[in-house]
Amino acid sequence: MKIFISLLLLALSLSPAMAVEPSEVLADPALEQRAREVSVGLRCVVCQNQSIDDSNAELARDMRVLVRERIVAGDSNQQVLDYMVSRYGDFVLLKPPLKQATYVLWFGPPVIVGIGVLVLIVFYRRRDSAGVEVVEAVPAALNEKERRRLDALMKDDG
Amino acid sequence: MKRLMYLLPLGIFLVLAGYFAVGLTLNPRDMPSVLIDQEVPPFDLKPIRGYEKGFSSEDLKGQVTLVNVFGSWCISCLAEHPMLMEIKRRELVPIYGIDWRERDPEAGPRWLAKRGDPYTLIGDDPESKAAIAFGVTGAPETFFVDKRGFIRYKHVGPVTPENWESTLWPLVQELRKQ
Numbered sequence: 001m002k003i004f005i006s007l008l009l010l011a012l013s014l015s016p017a018m019a020v021e022p023s024e025v026l027a028d029p030a031l032e033q034r035a036r037e038v039s040v041g042l043r044c045v046v047c048q049n050q051s052i053d054d055s056n057a058e059l060a061r062d063m064r065v066l067v068r069e070r071i072v073a074g075d076s077n078q079q080v081l082d083y084m085v086s087r088y089g090d091f092v093l094l095k096p097p098l099k100q101a102t103y104v105l106w107f108g109p110p111v112i113v114g115i116g117v118l119v120l121i122v123f124y125r126r127r128d129s130a131g132v133e134v135v136e137a138v139p140a141a142l143n144e145k146e147r148r149r150l151d152a153l154m155k156d157d158g
Numbered sequence: 159m160k161r162l163m164y165l166l167p168l169g170i171f172l173v174l175a176g177y178f179a180v181g182l183t184l185n186p187r188d189m190p191s192v193l194i195d196q197e198v199p200p201f202d203l204k205p206i207r208g209y210e211k212g213f214s215s216e217d218l219k220g221q222v223t224l225v226n227v228f229g230s231w232c233i234s235c236l237a238e239h240p241m242l243m244e245i246k247r248r249e250l251v252p253i254y255g256i257d258w259r260e261r262d263p264e265a266g267p268r269w270l271a272k273r274g275d276p277y278t279l280i281g282d283d284p285e286s287k288a289a290i291a292f293g294v295t296g297a298p299e300t301f302f303v304d305k306r307g308f309i310r311y312k313h314v315g316p317v318t319p320e321n322w323e324s325t326l327w328p329l330v331q332e333l334r335k336q
């Protein structure tokens with residue numbers, strides 16, 4: 001147990017490995033914080049599924065530097081993102097924006113889940129009503145022919 | 159009707175399979191450039207070592223031009239280099255170069271000295287300033303710029319004799335007519 005707790009503490013104490021190099025970090029911690037927030041939302045266009053904040057690619061590094069330059073020059077976070085989108089398109093944003101072209105992307109999954117739930121409700125309702133009928137149907141009693149056959153078999157055995 | 163219901167999963171599967179068949183064969187690196195039909199972003203690059211003139215966005219006005227992003231570190235640029243030399247030799251269209259992300263400032267000039275220089279002007283872009291402004295994701299990329307200085311087409315990957323003949327050269331001629 002002690003080992004488990006110490007391992008857990010160790011894991012919690014580790015900060016995720018970031019690609020930001022010490023030379024890139026801005027002197028002003030508030031601006032650096034904003035640069036990090038912006039970088040986390042920007043895709044490294046070379047490596048595709050990493051943000052520029054944790055990519056070691058050279059182009060990602062140059063994009064991080066550019067983000068910081070723009071923030072120092074007085075751009076708001078949104079202005080920096082807008083600049084990147086104007087160069088690379090929405091693709092550069094790791095979280096796609098909500099607009100007409102992305103409606104299917106954003107609303108597709110909930111709609112499909114909704115349809116699934118509807119299908120389930122209909123299915124169970126039908127099955128339940130069918131189940132009631134089955135319970136009511138008592139097996140028919142033996143007819144004359146069957147009873148004679150059963151008697152014969154019992155006698156044979158005895 | 160009941161029977162048809164049993165076919166539903168198969169139908170859903172086929173639709174999904176169709177989407178995957180298309181989606182998974184698309185090249186995720188093929189990205190539509192948002193810069194098509196937009197003016198060339200303003201930039202002013204210094205010359206590479208040993209060259210007198212740099213390259214700025216102002217140089218692109220008045221005629222149809224190609225802007226080629228290359229680097230001495232880039233293998234595909236080596237592959238397309240003979241074709242660019244051929245375009246220069248036949249004086250088909252002026253090619254301007256952006257020498258992208260050279261770690262060693264001598265590397266670009268040395269590469270060109272060894273293999274020939276197909277470029278009218280070359281700008282040095284060690285920190286991707288122009289590359290990011292152009293929305294470049296890799297080298298080589300070639301932008302086709304019309305007389306007004308608007309980007310009209312982006313070609314990703316090497317220029318080869320095949321794609322030059324089939325697509326790129328007709329495009330240059332088309333842009334010249336406008």
